[in-house]
Amino acid sequence: MEKILIFDTTLRDGEQSPGFSMNIQEKMQVAKQLEKLNVDIMEAGFPIASEGDFQAVRAIAKNIKHSKIAALARTEDKDIDRAWEAIKEAAHPVIHTFISTSELHLKYQLYLSQEEVLEKAIHAVKRAKSYTPYVEFSAMDATRTDREYLCRVVEEAIKAGAVTINIPDTVGYAIPQEFGDLINHLMKNVSNIHRAILSVHCHNDLGLAVANALAAVQYGVRQVECTINGIGERAGNASMEEIVMSIRTRKDFFKHLYTQIVTEQIHPTSRLLTQITGISVQPNKAIVGSNAFAHESGIHQDGLLKEKITYEIMTPESIGISQSTLVLGKHSGRHAFKDRLKKLGYELSDEEVNILFKQFKDLADKKKEVFDEDLEALIAEEFLRIPEKYKLINLNAISGTGAIPTATVEMEVDGMVVKEAGFGDGPVDAAFKTIAKITGTKSKLLKFLVNAITGGTDAQGEVTVRLEENGLVATGQGAHTDIILASAKAYINALNRLAHLSHS
Ligand code: KIV
Numbered sequence: 001m002e003k004i005l006i007f008d009t010t011l012r013d014g015e016q017s018p019g020f021s022m023n024i025q026e027k028m029q030v031a032k033q034l035e036k037l038n039v040d041i042m043e044a045g046f047p048i049a050s051e052g053d054f055q056a057v058r059a060i061a062k063n064i065k066h067s068k069i070a071a072l073a074r075t076e077d078k079d080i081d082r083a084w085e086a087i088k089e090a091a092h093p094v095i096h097t098f099i100s101t102s103e104l105h106l107k108y109q110l111y112l113s114q115e116e117v118l119e120k121a122i123h124a125v126k127r128a129k130s131y132t133p134y135v136e137f138s139a140m141d142a143t144r145t146d147r148e149y150l151c152r153v154v155e156e157a158i159k160a161g162a163v164t165i166n167i168p169d170t171v172g173y174a175i176p177q178e179f180g181d182l183i184n185h186l187m188k189n190v191s192n193i194h195r196a197i198l199s200v201h202c203h204n205d206l207g208l209a210v211a212n213a214l215a216a217v218q219y220g221v222r223q224v225e226c227t228i229n230g231i232g233e234r235a236g237n238a239s240m241e242e243i244v245m246s247i248r249t250r251k252d253f254f255k256h257l258y259t260q261i262v263t264e265q266i267h268p269t270s271r272l273l274t275q276i277t278g279i280s281v282q283p284n285k286a287i288v289g290s291n292a293f294a295h296e297s298g299i300h301q302d303g304l305l306k307e308k309i310t311y312e313i314m315t316p317e318s319i320g321i322s323q324s325t326l327v328l329g330k331h332s333g334r335h336a337f338k339d340r341l342k343k344l345g346y347e348l349s350d351e352e353v354n355i356l357f358k359q360f361k362d363l364a365d366k367k368k369e370v371f372d373e374d375l376e377a378l379i380a381e382e383f384l385r386i387p388e389k390y391k392l393i394n395l396n397a398i399s400g401t402g403a404i405p406t407a408t409v410e411m412e413v414d415g416m417v418v419k420e421a422g423f424g425d426g427p428v429d430a431a432f433k434t435i436a437k438i439t440g441t442k443s444k445l446l447k448f449l450v451n452a453i454t455g456g457t458d459a460q461g462e463v464t465v466r467l468e469e470n471g472l473v474a475t476g477q478g479a480h481t482d483i484i485l486a487s488a489k490a491y492i493n494a495l496n497r498l499a500h501l502s503h504s
Pocket residue numbers: 013098138140141166168169170171201203
């Protein structure tokens with residue numbers, strides 16, 4: 001059996017795309033979850049890009065012990081030095097250096113000749129190698145690069161010390177058959193290719209990223225760069241869950257290949273990313289979309305009831321969705337509760353369990369049935385928290401035909417109790433305006449997203465709010481069976497994050 005290494009770039013290529021930026025704490029949380037998923041390498045960021053990125057990569061490098069930690073660097077000395085500075089405390093530090101090799105990029109962007117680019121690549125790999133044995137080199141825009149030149153660059157990068165050679169389809173231009181052929185060409189024409197691991201990094205502009213990556217694997221590629229939920233520059237990167245589950249589900253086709261991903265952590269990781277960024281995946285998204293395991297048609301349901309394999313090629317449990325979604329009710333005890341949390345992948349201290357148990361009981365009083373998703377929301381609410389400058393004590397909102405939407409809010413601000421009332425276009429708007437008045441904040445609402453967790457009219461509403469103030473951006477979450485209350489909690493959570501950011 002041969003292993004396909006999973007190089008996760010959610011925190012770099014994914015995080016750099018619009019709407020997905022995360023602060024240090026959020027990146028750290030995703031990194032911890034990626035480690036549970038057992039990714040081989042996680043690319044934590046691009047340290048030269050900003051001080052925030054540098055600090056996030058450094059924190060991840062210090063705290064993650066199992067996965068290798070990669071930092072991105074152009075071929076400039078200052079990039080490589082900065083990347084090393086950020087990852088030098090990692091257990092397994094990887095410097096990933098890159099330069100464009102296509103004629104198009106050389107002519108219109110870099111204004112360099114092929115020889116100059118080759119020299120820069122060699123120099124960068126050697127410099128990175130002086131810091132760490134794990135050096136990856138990427139020939140950016142490889143799929144639009146002259147093949148002969150690409151072979152030369154790859155050969156020289158390996159000679160200079162690169163142990164991984166990445167072939168990016170930077171603009172998502174390749175077609176699977178053609179991409180497989182390119183990999184085959186490199187395998188046959190680069191004399192020292194077997195001294196390095198060949199990797200691919202596919203973008204999804206034509207919706208072919210996963211297909212291209214899987215085609216490359218057929219020709220000897222042994223590392224795939226990918227992201228959770230397929231996030232990334234423009235149309236995104238190859239989605240990790242699709243790559244991993246394709247290899248696992250079609251063992252008959254990818255006969256001798258496997259990944260070390262703990263697939264049962266796929267769904268929790270996808271959910272965590274959604275909760276942190278506030279960007280949901282489309283319902284029909286393969287593997288992690290909310291409809292991915294929902295069977296609506298009568299014929300399909302009939303088949304499933306007779307034998308699951310008729311219409312289900314993989315089980316929901318294999319990606320971490322519990323089949324027994326109904327978990328607990330108000331009569332459930334602490335032991336069952338703790339056991340359920342453990343099954344969901346949360347190892348919590350007794351103190352943390354006690355806090356959650358009380359909240360669970362309150363929820364179970366309001367809701368007859370408490371589902372796994374409800375528990376995840378409670379955990380996110382409680383443990384994605386940061387110090388609370390602002391606390392909600394009471395909220396009353398009035399709305400309806402003929403009534404002016406009004407909210408009365410009682411809050412604690414730095415330990416002082418303050419009460420105010422205000423109007424708005426609707427009850428949520430009234431609540432937000434009143435909270436802003438109480439806290440004296442002037443943030444701009446960038447995003448307001450409501451999701452029903454589980455079905456039924458007693459479902460918990462999960463609200464995500466993204467705010468901006470003084471150039472800082474923060475996302476807050478709130479969950480409650482009362483949607484106005486969930487919104488106010490999310491808003492206050494985001495304000496607390498902004499306050500925390502402005503002091504850190
Ligand atoms: O898409 C790309 O080419 C990249 C490189 C930096 C690997 O993200």
